Amino acid sequence: MNERLPSLNALRALDAAGRHLSLTRAAVELNVTPAAVSHQIRLLERDLGVTLLERKGRGVMPTPAALAGMAELRRGFDHVAEAVRRMRDTGTGPLLRVTSETTFAGNWLVPRLARFRKRCPHLDVLIDASDRLVDFDREDFDIGIRWGGGDYPGLAAERLFDEEVFAVCHHSLILGEHPIAEPRDLAHHTLIHLDWPTRKGYWPTWEEWLDAAGVKSVDTTRGLRFTVHSHALRAAVEAQGVVLTTPLLVDADLKSGLLVEPFDLRLPTGTQTHVVHHRKRSDEPAIQTFREWLLEEAKTALVGMEER
Known part of the structure; x- marks a missing residue:
């Protein structure tokens, strides 16, 4: 009827x-x-x-x-x-729609995409880089990179990286006018802060990092402040100060020597970076292929960071 x-x-x-x-x-x-x-x-x-x-x-x-x-x-x-x-x-050919945080997309995912294109030349990829949390039930995305504890209702999640935070700066600051040898030397340098609403309460502040280092003599109320991680990293690359970040986002700059890690102190956040997709679409070939490629790339990246 x-x-x-x-x-x-x-x-x-x-x-x-x-x-x-x-x-x-x-x-x-x-x-x-x-x-x-x-x-x-x-x-x-x-x-x-x-x-x-x-x-x-x-x-x-x-x-x-x-x-x-x-x-x-x-x-x-x-x-x-x-x-x-x-x-x-x-009508347009196979297109995989990927959502990712802005800085992760620019610093880690995009530099590796050529390898995926070589493996799957028939599959086009759209990268939507945004720090907002998309709703897979309401929005047209196939797979995503998400940060958190791994419990995402309705989504299947596999861990890519455990997250830890450490300090980095431009190599010129290490032996500059005010050399950096230990955390208390940061009193003579600009602290680059990340005011990150989506990670508030999980991303360590400079006060927390310095407290873990046993340093009380650095003024953490001053410095440069950014709401976008990639902007904070750019300021560090331009030798404008010292920033807290994660290894996977600056691995290439550390390997090249542009940025350096001046201290042997890393704080685990207790969270991870995951690849996620809707549970009901786990068997779709394009999603399986991209997920498996991401897991392989993450494993390779971890080996490289451990060897550095």
Whole structure:
């Protein structure tokens, strides 16, 4: 039977509001106003003849009528997204969409992509470099590089690197006007700070690093501050100060001698860098191939860093 379906926009509004329990957050996801979300849901309620949402404080709650269909509705949107992806790929050729943090993409992933292209010349790759956390259920990405503890709901995750933080600087600072031989010498140098909202509470501050070094005489309130890791590293490359970073992001600069590690002190963050993808897509050949290549590259990089 060809039953007439309600408006797709109205169904999307219900799906978003039901998940977020908020018209405001649903509006942000759909890029419309809360009033528009409310209007679409009222139209859907009138069309179906049932109440779908009830006010609760400042939020909303799905009624039993809404809950009866919301899970199937979400699966339906997932199927539509998958169908669109497959149709798009037939028109443009195989395209693997990869999401990664900006600095990891620029400093580690991109320099190695030529090897992947040589292995899989038939597969095109799109790199979306951003520090925001993408939603694999809502956005059209195949695989990603994510930082954390490895517990990502709905995603399969495999560890690439354990993360540790250490100090680096331009080689010219070591024997400059104020030589750097031990951590207390940083009192005469500019500290480059990373104010990183996505890693707040996990990324060590200069105060924490110096405390681990047993140094209290360095003023950690001054210096250069950046919200993007690659900008902080660029300042270090330009000999503008000393920065805290991770080995994998500066490995090439350390090998070339451009940057140096002046102290033998590394702080583990207790987190890792992972390759992630949606669990339901684990068997897709393109995802398997890219994941396996990333794991191989990570293993090779770790061996190189240990030998340095």
